[in-house]
Structures are given as C-alpha cells and as structure tokens.
Amino acid sequence: MLARMELNGAPATLDQIKALALTNYGHFTSMLVEDNRVRGLSLHLERLVRDCWHLFNVELDTDRVREFVRKALAGAEQPVTARVTIYDPTLEMGAIGSAAEPHVLVTTRSASTAQPAPWRVQAVSYRREDPAIKHVGLFGAMKHRRAAQRDGFDDVLFLNADGTISEIATSNIGFIRGDQVVWPRSEWLAGVTMGLLRQGLDEAVTEEAVTLSDLPAFDAAFATNAATGVRSIVAVDGTEWSADHPKLDELRELYAEIPGEEI
Template identity: 55%
Template sequence: MAELNGQPVELAQLQNLALTNYGHFTSMRVDDGRVRGLSLHMERLQRDCRTLFGADLDLQRVRGLARRAAPATGSTTVRVTIFDPSLDLGHPAAAKEPHVLVTSRPAGTLPLPPLRVQSATYVRDVPSVKSVGLFASLHHRRQAQLAGFDDALFVDQDKVISEGGTWNIGFFDGSRVIWPEADCLVGVTMALLKGAHDHDTTLVPLAHLPGMQAAFATNAAIGVRAIGAIDGIKLPETHGIIDTLRKEYMEVAGDLL
C-alpha cells in the first residue's frame, strides 16, 4: 500500500524523493490497530519537519492517513515519510510544503534471531533526524554482509560506539543496562525501554566489550534483538536481561492509531 496525502501515489510524484533524497520518516509497528510509543513517533515527525522544512504538521491528519494503511487486526509496519515533491536541487531553502507519503509492509514475527555485527567508523549527518538519506547506512551494511556479518555498528574516530544503521544498541554489564553516550538517533523503542528499566548512559568504547555480558539491538520493527557477536567478540545469544527487556517492552500499552 502506498498513498500520498491519502491518494494512490503515482510514479512521477516519487521522482523528486528518489532523486533528491531529502526528507524524513518514522516507521511504526501496528499490532491490532495499536502502536507502542505513538506519541513519540508523532513528536519525531513534528520535530524533524520543523528541522528540515521549517513547517508544522497536522498530526491528527497524519494519524488518519497512517490509519488507512493499518488493518484492524494483525501486525503491519507502517512508514510515514515526509517530503516536498517540489523541492529543487539548486534551491532547497524553498522547500516548505511537506507532503505525507504512507507505505506499509507485513511485520516480521518476533523475536528475530541474534545479529552478528561489524564495527564501521561513521557518524550520521544530523544524527537527531530520522532522515531518508540511507546511503551510508546501506553501504556499511553491505560491506559488513560481504565480510560475513549481518549488519554494521557505527563507531566514531575514537572507536566509541553510537548506533546501528537502523537501530539502537544497548548493553548489560552484569548489574545495569547501559546505553551508549553518543551522537545518535534516539529510537522510540530505546526511549520506551529507558522508561521501563533502570539504566546508565555512558561512553562505550569497543575496548570495553569484553566486560559486557550481553548486547542487544532495538527498533520498532524488531523490538529487542540479541546481538551474538561484535567484530571478533562473541556475546551470549540468550540472556536473562534480554528476556526481561522483551517482556517489559511487550507490556508497554499501545495507543490506538
């Protein structure tokens, strides 16, 4: 399903998005018409729209458009993308009329198998914005997969961990859940878990990995997913803290879309 402003989208309307790659989005897992952290998804869309376009969104309208893509029963991943079809490559400052593109796809069955990730030196442009510009994330993911891993884990020039290409990462040191202190996109699932479970936020260099008892990835599509290896360091594919975090996340009440 794909609609632009509530109407079936035409190929020509997507041409500008494909060629300029300027816009932002949020992806929501909708279970039986409900979304965990719905208000956080809406706040993200509003915040990023002001940053990229200097404009406000009608969030009730956005919810209504997104609702059209979500069946009343079952699980679906709904993506809301905000972009301006009239954006001119030479004059991006004139882009001030964001449109709402809603797409949907089947949601995966949870939990997913553990990830094996390879570190890559990269800090995303404007990390606080969930941008449609995914070139670097996909490039590093491809390089990691060619090397035999599942995905890439971003670190800065000092080898301090920040995030995955499309997910956040957390750790367990034996006593506390730890979220990396870094420039990254704070995901909705990460924010919900921070509210549900005691944690610390601190720098996590790659050199500290041998002291971690578990690691996990989070986003709205995957929930809480174990990380079984980072570079050459193996981590438990099952751990009590991961089971606990999954349970706490699933117990977060969803809001009607």
C-alpha cells in the same frame, strides 16, 4: 499483504515519489502496528513534528498524519510495519531553499512478531549526517551495511572518530553488565523502542562512553528497533556473547507489556 503506498491519503504515483530518489530530502519514522495500535505512537509523532520543523521549518499536523495512516491500514491484515515519510515532491535540488509544503507518504508491509534472529555486527568508523534526525539520506549507512553483509555479518556498528560506539545502521545498541543496562554515551538517533525501555526500567538509566576494548567487560548486547523490538547481538567483530542472557528476556517482556496507543 500487498505493500501499499499512499500520498496524502490517495494512491501515490511514480511522478509524485520520484523526488525521494532524485532530490532525497525528507524524514520518516517506522512503526509496528498491531490491532491498529502502536507502542510509543506519541513518540513517533513527536519525532515527525521535530524533524519536520528542522528540515522544512513547517509545523506538522499530527492529526492529519494519523488520518492518513488509518486510511492506509484500512482492511489490511495486521501486524504491519507502517513507514511515514515526510517530504515535498515539488522541491528540486537547484531550488531546495524554496518554501516547502511537506506531504505525507504512508507505506505498509507485512510484519512478523516472532523473536528476531540474533545478529553479528561489524564495527566501522562512521557518523551519519545530522544523527539526531531520522532522515532519508541513508547512502552512507547502507554502503557500510552492504560491506558488512558481504563480509559475513548481519549489520554494521558505527564508531565515532574517537573510537566510541554510537549506533547500528538503523537500530540502537545497548549492553548488559550484571543486571545493569548500559547505553552508549554518544550522538545517535534516539529510537522509540530505546526510549520506551528507558522509561520502563526500574533502575537508573546508565550511559557510558563505550569503546571496542570495553566490550569483553559486558555480559550481553542487544539492538532495539520499532519494527523488531529487542534483538540479541551475539558478536561485535571478534567479541562474542550468548543470545540467552536472562536480562534480554526481561527486556523483551518489559517491551511486550507496554500498551499500544490507538492510531
């Protein structure tokens, strides 16, 4: 399908979206849409509400957001990845403190439901600004992703100043030890896919401070992202794992069985 871009339910113009490049202030969420349903839709909407208040001090109307997403999806061949970006096209850098009227930009692109290819990731010391917010300020993350890819890796893994692991550029990371799933104890963006898996796992959720020196003690690693679900991580720097650990299949099956919510 052709990519679609609508602002408040109407085709977006270049003048309306230029603020995303020139001022670059806003937040977003991305979701996989299948048969007009989204796993964890309520979590995506909660994120948008929370981040809108944090960035703009405005209460976001989620019914309005859903209306605009439905309109952007009308007639589209699914599955698609829909990104909802909240920003005010009238805000300028010199007057960023002005009262805001957030707009809803919905962009769509074709998506695949095939199992994503395993990743090799490179670890670097970096902390995103305001890591709990899914904001549009991606320069640092993209700079490090580019460097990792030019070094032959697929993506980049961020380390805190104390050497503990936090997150991948636009995904969460988890580890498997025996039959146990371990999430890093850190500041990170609480991903929707991560949240759904944590809710669905029968065993207690385990969080630990994980460093690179701890990685050989794990049996497998994986990334979670709303667009791709559960992806095998086969290497962090020189530490390697199999892509075929049975717990990974269990996590994929668990995620696939989560019913989608109608938009």
